[in-house]
Amino acid sequence: MPRPGKDSYGNEKPPYSYISLTAMAIQSSGEKMLPLSDIYKFIMDRFPFYRQNTQRWQNSLRHNLSFNDCFIKIPRRPDQPGKGSFWALHPMCGDMFENGSFLRRRKRFKSMPRQQKSHVVAADGIQVKPMSHMDAAPPSALLHEQAKLRLSQMAAPGTHAQLPPPHCGLLGVPAQPVTTKHPFNIENIIAPECKPASILPHPGLVAPTLPGHCGYTVCVTSTGACTWPVHGLCSTDSLTGLPGMVLGPVAHVNRDFISQGVQLKTSGNAPAIPVPIKPSPLAALPPPAVSQASGPVVPVAVSLAPGSLTPPSGSSSPVVPTTVPATLAIATR
């Protein structure tokens, strides 16, 4: 069977849904996120069918990005001027496509039922205060730096680090063995452009450890928006009132972290680490453990891309030499 790769369909409409096409585009990118214009470009480059009637399908594609919870929006940093946000795949939508095939989805991915938006208690019983002001996104550069700081702390000596699962693959795609030869597998479709996974597509993203899933990255609200809390105990979705993440103090935090002209305010509180605590449709989070810190503890896994960290000037913060996921327990209250 011929490999359904670039230009395989000529001017015929390829058998992929807009969701599939978008997922392909995102996963083909090095950082596992793309602006809308680049998603258009990817699709038009590979599928000549979509070089016509652009208004029609691009409208549909935008509709899919907004409507489907499997896509999350990541704000641009100030040093990344341009229109629109970046789009990435939700970390929990990994097995959305059957057997890695983009032809048919297993089922629709929903990060949170929209009709539950008024609830204020997380599924695991952790009660949270509504803190809708936390949804206001701080400057992206600050957040990126904050994320670096978090990661450097979590990867620091003494923290509990663990190696990545050997099957870790593409962002959002769980455990597809490298040998998968499904004709419509993303690897076959977008290869050779598909690069080996850079585990961390975005330095500010943190995801829970899920069995069979890569330990990357994203803090999201139920609407799919990426939020970046700075301080506080918890953040809630401005629409749902539900906790978008759990924040807590982190031990052994460095003093102010200065890089790219941005100074992080740490004061008495450590920078918050956004942690999705919503129940995963694919796997339950590990049960909360008890630590020295008050409140339940949520384990978090992060992965560091090689060279993704830059030590602050004059700082002794370690630079992680290679891809190293770390696990950190975060206290909640």
Add this chain to the structure above:
DNA sequence: GTCTGTTTAGATTCGT
């Protein structure tokens, strides 16, 4: 003005 993002609505396709 154009592009991006959200939302609503109706039609179509597909699996059970």
Add this chain to the structure above:
DNA sequence: ACGAATCTAAACAGAC
């Protein structure tokens, strides 16, 4: 037949 997933169209607001 039914429900879910998908496609298409349209309106609208806001950012660039």
